[in-house]
Amino acid sequence: MKRLLLGLALLTASATPPGLAQTLAPGTAPLTAIPSPDWPQQPADGDKAPPVGGRIHQRYRIATPTAVLASFDQVGRLTGAPSDVSDVAADPLYGDTRLTLTMNGFGSRMLRPLTTMAGPVNATGQLVRIWTKPIANVDPRLGTYKIRLYSTGGPANPGANYHEFNAAGLIREGQKDKEQRWGSFTIPVSAFTPVGSGADLTALTWAMVEAAPNNSAGMTMAVGNVELVANALTKAKMIIAFDDQYPNTVNYAARAMARYGFRGVLYVSAATDTGKAGKLQVAQLKTLHDNLGWQIASQAWSTENNSGPGGIDVITADQRTAEMARLRNWQNALGLTGGGHGSYFSNVGVTDMIAYPMFRQAFRSMRAYYFGEFGQVETYPWGDPMRIRAMGAGEFQWGNNASIYTSYWKNHVDRAMAQKGVGFLVFHDGLSGALSNWQPAFDQLMAYLDANRAVIDVVTVEDLENP
Structure with missing residues (x-):
């Protein structure tokens, strides 16, 4: 026992530097939050929690398109661009700008890509995806956002035979009036209706959008590509x-x-x-x-x-x-x-x-x-x-x-x-x-x-x- 007590005394002496008294913090001393880069703002007491709660799988990833039917990334890459479409630096969808359409007064605006695709694609049973971002007054002033699918002609001479779907209702319902985030919408190709003799859906080569307001007071929206996405469902x-x-x-x-x-x-x-x-x-x-x-x-x-x-x-x-x-x-x-x-x-x-x-x-x-x-x-x-x-x-x-x-x-x-x-x-x-x-x-x-x-x-x- 004497040896044990002597050993403890020597250990205590070696743990305390010479000339310094050992101080023990009271057991009831309050603890303060340690600053953390996970919290840009210090949470209020009682609101402390990990940045992500528990186990969660990676957030769902947006589907990869199988083809881009119409590329809408820059004004300079449109055929016959309307006068009220512009490249805007804020909140770009592709790279450094967003293609933004500001429609004051009535009338249709045709958004046509610069070229057709390199080769035809079979769209039967697949999905068409569009990208839009509301800036101001999209709801209720967007009257037309018709996606047209073509298998013949080209952006400069579209022709009268195509399939069409008006997505204005989907966009107004989902994005409302004020500026929001970029969002996408998909439409089954089977929901498109033929105009003229229609397009050959097994051999699409390009697409265009016809946009028009239903009110002369004006509205602004950003637009993105028209894409083809594979339908993951067989039933x-x-x-x-x-x-x-x-x-x-x-x-x-x-x-x-x-x-x-x-x-x-x-x-x-x-x-x-x-x-x-x-x-x-x-x-x-x-x-x-x-x-x-x-x-x-x-x-x-x-x-x-x-x-x-x-x-x-x-x-x-x-x-x-x-x-x-x-x-x-x-x-x-x-x-x-x-x-x-x-x-x-x-x-x-x-x-x-x-x-x-x-x-x-x-x-x-x-x-x-x-x-x-x-x-x-x-x-x-x-x-x-x-x-x-x-x-x-x-x-x-x-x-x-x-x-x-x-x-x-x-x-x-x-x-x-x-x-x-x-x-x-x-x-x-x-x-x-x-x-x-x-x-x-x-x-x-x-x-x-x-x-x-x-x-x-x-x-x-x-x-x-x-x-």
């Missing part, structure tokens, strides 16, 4: 999704879908809804995920408000990072997968450019909720992975419509099958029993999807993005 897909964690609706749907082996996608707002009165409990989330194979996707963490105390648009960028990191960590702590795909919120939508960086860094894809009936369903690859178009099932627009199935849901499925695209329906609390027509209609929907398994699959978003 249609259908996604059945649910927002806001309503137990009665999810319980009914889970039973009805399980009869056919179908799985749903549940968008979860953890601190906002989970475990609260009238909302799903954590145990049921685990059951849906573990036993029925549902995807537990992401919505909000603590708020769906954009303004007001704690609103997404008024907190700092670091706090927004922490908000989503908390959600992703919570999902991982519970063993729930599928949260790398998200949904916009009630008051924080696809056009909120303050919040958009938060979604971009936390998710590989984002779903948007649209009111009304779709003339064209989604495609895969997604037209824009950060703006996946989903049709609301109708609680807020069609109510207890007696033909909710035949006029809306079945039509959506039929369009998906016809276009070899992705039908996407989002429910809130319509299946609770309060709307008397909805549960029988949902049963009809499930039976119809089952009867058409040869041409359409019921899938989750995860099935498509991580097969």
Whole structure:
């Protein structure tokens, strides 16, 4: 024992430099945050979280085009460029400029490439993708954005035979009026209609765009290439999704879908809804995920408000990072997968450019909720992975419509099958029993999807993005 005490004394003496008294910090001394390059702004107390929450796959990459039908990168590379198109340095899509069209007054503007492609391409069954960026007043003043597909003629002498699609409605719906980010839209070639004798879709050689306003007050938009993208689907897909964690609706749907082996996608707002009165409990989330194979996707963490105390648009960028990191960590702590795909919120939508960086860094894809009936369903690859178009099932627009199935849901499925695209329906609390027509209609929907398994699959978003 004496040897041990002597050894400890010598060790202590050697650890303390001569002439300096050893000072021990009290156990209750407060600790301060260490500055980190991960946080450009110091987060408020309680908002500390890792820059990216939990494990997440790389954000979904935009599909590579198989051909560029029309190159719109510089005014000098257009044939007969309109006088109101210009090269603008701000926010370039290609290299150092963006091609920007400012339309004051009525009349069509023709955007034609400098040359045709080197050789013809077969576009049958494929997708046409366009790029646009709204600058000012695109919604509601864009009246025409017609993509024309040609197999004969050339930019200087187009001829009267081509296929055409007017994408103005898609652009207005998805990008609205104010300046936003660059976004893309895809249209199945099958949705194009022939003009004259039409184009030979097996041998396209070039494309052009006709743009026109429907108002003389003026509007400005940037435009990008017209591309051909391979359709990844050989048969249609259908996604059945649910927002806001309503137990009665999810319980009914889970039973009805399980009869056919179908799985749903549940968008979860953890601190906002989970475990609260009238909302799903954590145990049921685990059951849906573990036993029925549902995807537990992401919505909000603590708020769906954009303004007001704690609103997404008024907190700092670091706090927004922490908000989503908390959600992703919570999902991982519970063993729930599928949260790398998200949904916009009630008051924080696809056009909120303050919040958009938060979604971009936390998710590989984002779903948007649209009111009304779709003339064209989604495609895969997604037209824009950060703006996946989903049709609301109708609680807020069609109510207890007696033909909710035949006029809306079945039509959506039929369009998906016809276009070899992705039908996407989002429910809130319509299946609770309060709307008397909805549960029988949902049963009809499930039976119809089952009867058409040869041409359409019921899938989750995860099935498509991580097969």
